[in-house]
Amino acid sequence: MSDTARPAATDVDSPNLIGAVDQGTSSTRFLIFNASTAEVVTYHQTEVRHILPKEGWVEEDPVEILESVKVCIEKATENLVGLGFKTTDIKALGITNQRETTIVWDRTTGKPLYNAIVWLDMRTASTVQSLIRKTPGEDKDYLRGLCGLPITTYFSAVKLRWLLDNSEVVRKAAEDGRCMFGTVDSWLVWNLTGATDGGQHVTDVTNASRTMLMNLSTLSWDDQLCSFFGIQKNVLPLIKSSSEIYGKMALTSLKGVKISGILGDQQAALVGQSCFKVGQAKNTYGTGCFLLYNTGFNLVESKSGLLTTVAYQLGRNKPAVYALEGAIAIAGAGVQWLRDNLGIISSSAEVETLASEVDSTHGCYFVPAFSGLFCPYWQNDARGIICGLTQFTNKKHIARAALEAVCFQTKELLDAMYKDSGLELTSLRVDGGMTSNSLLMQIQADILGISVVRPAMTESTALGAAIAAGSAEGVGVWRLEQEVSSIGTSDVFEPTISLQERIDRLARWKEAVQRSMHWETAGRSSYLRLGFWDTLAPGLYMWGSFGLMLLAKLIAKSVHR
Ligand SMILES: Nc1ncnc2c1ncn2[C@@H]1O[C@H](COP(=O)(O)OP(=O)(O)O)[C@@H](O)[C@H]1O
Numbered sequence: 061m062s063d064t065a066r067p068a069a070t071d072v073d074s075p076n077l078i079g080a081v082d083q084g085t086s087s088t089r090f091l092i093f094n095a096s097t098a099e100v101v102t103y104h105q106t107e108v109r110h111i112l113p114k115e116g117w118v119e120e121d122p123v124e125i126l127e128s129v130k131v132c133i134e135k136a137t138e139n140l141v142g143l144g145f146k147t148t149d150i151k152a153l154g155i156t157n158q159r160e161t162t163i164v165w166d167r168t169t170g171k172p173l174y175n176a177i178v179w180l181d182m183r184t185a186s187t188v189q190s191l192i193r194k195t196p197g198e199d200k201d202y203l204r205g206l207c208g209l210p211i212t213t214y215f216s217a218v219k220l221r222w223l224l225d226n227s228e229v230v231r232k233a234a235e236d237g238r239c240m241f242g243t244v245d246s247w248l249v250w251n252l253t254g255a256t257d258g259g260q261h262v263t264d265v266t267n268a269s270r271t272m273l274m275n276l277s278t279l280s281w282d283d284q285l286c287s288f289f290g291i292q293k294n295v296l297p298l299i300k301s302s303s304e305i306y307g308k309m310a311l312t313s314l315k316g317v318k319i320s321g322i323l324g325d326q327q328a329a330l331v332g333q334s335c336f337k338v339g340q341a342k343n344t345y346g347t348g349c350f351l352l353y354n355t356g357f358n359l360v361e362s363k364s365g366l367l368t369t370v371a372y373q374l375g376r377n378k379p380a381v382y383a384l385e386g387a388i389a390i391a392g393a394g395v396q397w398l399r400d401n402l403g404i405i406s407s408s409a410e411v412e413t414l415a416s417e418v419d420s421t422h423g424c425y426f427v428p429a430f431s432g433l434f435c436p437y438w439q440n441d442a443r444g445i446i447c448g449l450t451q452f453t454n455k456k457h458i459a460r461a462a463l464e465a466v467c468f469q470t471k472e473l474l475d476a477m478y479k480d481s482g483l484e485l486t487s488l489r490v491d492g493g494m495t496s497n498s499l500l501m502q503i504q505a506d507i508l509g510i511s512v513v514r515p516a517m518t519e520s521t522a523l524g525a526a527i528a529a530g531s532a533e534g535v536g537v538w539r540l541e542q543e544v545s546s547i548g549t550s551d552v553f554e555p556t557i558s559l560q561e562r563i564d565r566l567a568r569w570k571e572a573v574q575r576s577m578h579w580e581t582a583g584r585s586s587y588l589r590l591g592f593w594d595t596l597a598p599g600l601y602m603w604g605s606f607g608l609m610l611l612a613k614l615i616a617k618s619v620h621r
Pocket residue numbers: 083084085086087088345346347348391392393394395396408409410411412492493494495496497
């Protein structure tokens with residue numbers, strides 16, 4: 061153990077266990093950690109269904125999300141009892157979650173008013189256009205100074221605005237004061253603490269920092285931001301720190317257990333990887349891929365397309381720590397697409413075998429801009445492309461190109477991070493579901509030109525939530541002064557390609573990215589891409605000139621008469 065978060069010593073007869081709900085975009089897990097060793101005692105995991113009602117729309121069922129959490133808690137607790145522990149050994153529970161995903165529900169019935177709109181969803185593209193048009197200079201970065209984020213389809217306030225504008229049920233509930241908004245953490249805590257019977261409507265600073273409604277300096281809902289999006293504060297949850305008692309479990313076999321940690325999943329991974337010092341960073345490869353870099357108490361405004369976000373606030377009276385974040389929308393989701401849409405693999409893990417059967421992509425590049433491009437481009441109208449195809453190209457090259465895409469995008473994040481902060485990483489700490497893929501890790505080291513460090517325990521997201529819950533005031537079974545050792549280092553992947561090859565491949569990747577840009581709007585009326593006046597002006601000019609000509613002719617005729 062070294063020096064920032066260690067479990068406190070425990071009594072062998074009454075072990076201190078901490079539960080962590082990890083509600084991700086693709087699956088839900090419940091892990092139970094031993095607070096003395098920070099090791100996983102047992103866990104249960106279940107996939108979560110994506111609902112795709114229209115092109116570009118991605119939803120999940122809030123009730124299914126809640127049920128998946130309950131099932132995971134029950135199954136993992138059953139395992140625990142099977143191992144000779146008691147449920148009362150679980151002293152507290154933390155929650156970590158996919159961020160930005162937006163849920164609205166009815167205060168009186170407790171029922172969702174709409175499906176959860178997932179962070180990847182693109183339906184708000186036109187809402188984004190009209191919001192940007194409201195800003196001086198039509199500037200998507202206009203609100204960055206307040207909330208650290210650009211105006212794009214990704215964040216919750218834009219999704220909530222869309223719901224208020226497009227769902228009569230939601231609009232009516234908001235008018236009647238029945239509408240409650242929350243990210244997945246809020247929805248879960250409200251339900252798990254009793255829903256209509258005393259449920260707590262709360263969120264933590266990390267999740268709130270992804271809504272676009274919280275002021276990053278004051279850590280409270282901001283009047284200017286709320287009025288920009290036209291959102292009434294009475295629908296919003298109370299913002300709390302990431303580590304304090306929010307309420308007690310009212311459901312499942314864990315009834316009565318304190319819920320005392322909430323962190324957005326990417327921030328939780330930062331905590332789980334013990335990135336407590338300025339300059340420490342981690343990259344998590346799940347459905348998407350997210351690089352977070354601890355900037356301490358400094359709010360760094362990005363000039364390179366990164367996001368400024370709250371990293372954590374581990375206690376009500378503790379200061380918030382901030383991070384710069386690079387977000388990639390499609391990472392593991394690209395592998396799921398190969399599995400579900402192309403059918404070229406039957407499980408995500410199989411992509412490694414398939415891609416290993418070729419030694420390169422032979423010039424094939426895959427830009428998975430299914431939800432546009434996030435950092436550093438923020439192009440809503442980019443769309444996925446596979447290019448460089450020849451008659452020689454087969455599914456193995458495409459599988460390998462899908463893995464390379466994640467690595468190239470990560471390289472672009474690191475470059476942006478360097479531009480913003482001068483931080484040049486000498487190694488990259490990684491975690492998340494995709495990191496079990498050793499080929500991916502090797503390609504990543506090759507493309508970055510630095511070592512990639514994969515911990516023995518890649519569940520750092522859940523561990524972060526357990527640390528937040530276990531160290532909360534009133535729980536106190538985890539001490540933050542000491543570093544967690546259980547994640548350890550399992551493998552280090554070193555670069556094996558030449559600098560020239562790295563430069564050449566990155567250049568081709570960037571060329572491929574350029575070709576994916578504006579695909580959604582290309583060939584259509586250029587209205588969406590160019591904006592209202594750019595499109596209307598030539599028409600007005602033409603019809604205006606034509607009208608003037610006619611008028612002149614009429615006047616000339618009447619003069620002659
Ligand atoms: N061996 C693997 N190779 C590549 N991708 C994988 C592998 N195993 C899982 N994945 C991908 O990782 C994602 C799941 O990772 P996880 O961390 O559980 O995601 P989330 O937290 O977003 O639910 C899925 O998108 C899946 O396709």
